[in-house]
Amino acid sequence: NAGVTQTPKFRILKIGQSMTLQCAQDMNHNYMYWYRQDPGMGLKLIYYSVGAGITDKGEVPNGYNVSRSTTEDFPLRLELAAPSQTSVYFCASSYLRDSNNYGYTFGSGTRLTVV
């Protein structure tokens, strides 16, 4: 019963580098999300997906890309990393049926520093 698994847990990038944050869930949840959490702030939604093959932008999508080729996986791609992308990134999933959301499950986060 792994839940939501995120890798890596920590990463340091140089400005201009690219990387992919991995996220996988084994609960057959249809919705998946990527959030970022800056110090002292609430979480901000980057991208979300309502099912395989369907993704959409959240509040702060600039500088990021996502894909959802399977129900289980929802990777987040950072292109041309910038210091403003230094943050903690959380992946989450939820199950939605008949407009009822049965709550969110979060991964343990990826702490990213761009220098």
Place this chain on the structure above:
Amino acid sequence: KQEVTQIPAALSVPEGENLVLNCSFTDSAIYNLQWFRQDPGKGLTSLLLIQSSQREQTSGRLNASLDKSSGRSTLYIAASQPGDSATYLCAVRYSNYQLIWGAGTKLIIKP
């Protein structure tokens, strides 16, 4: 604009006390409200989920209430323990994907 506010930002109380954390939201047309716990360097753990039609939910020493008309929710923690020390986050769902978060209350329980 939909906003979620949590007051206080930090709270320190002696072990054994009962305490209340507050969450307020500007738009009362919510789907549900969820309380999470976040430990330093770790992910978020869901504590309680209250649907818009419900008034409260209980789990062990935790009780969460919801008053949509006043735009408020409270998380009541009974008989606090040092292990309760964490940041508590409130999140309000307004649509299938939109979850608006408060900035959290950092709780310290002193032994």
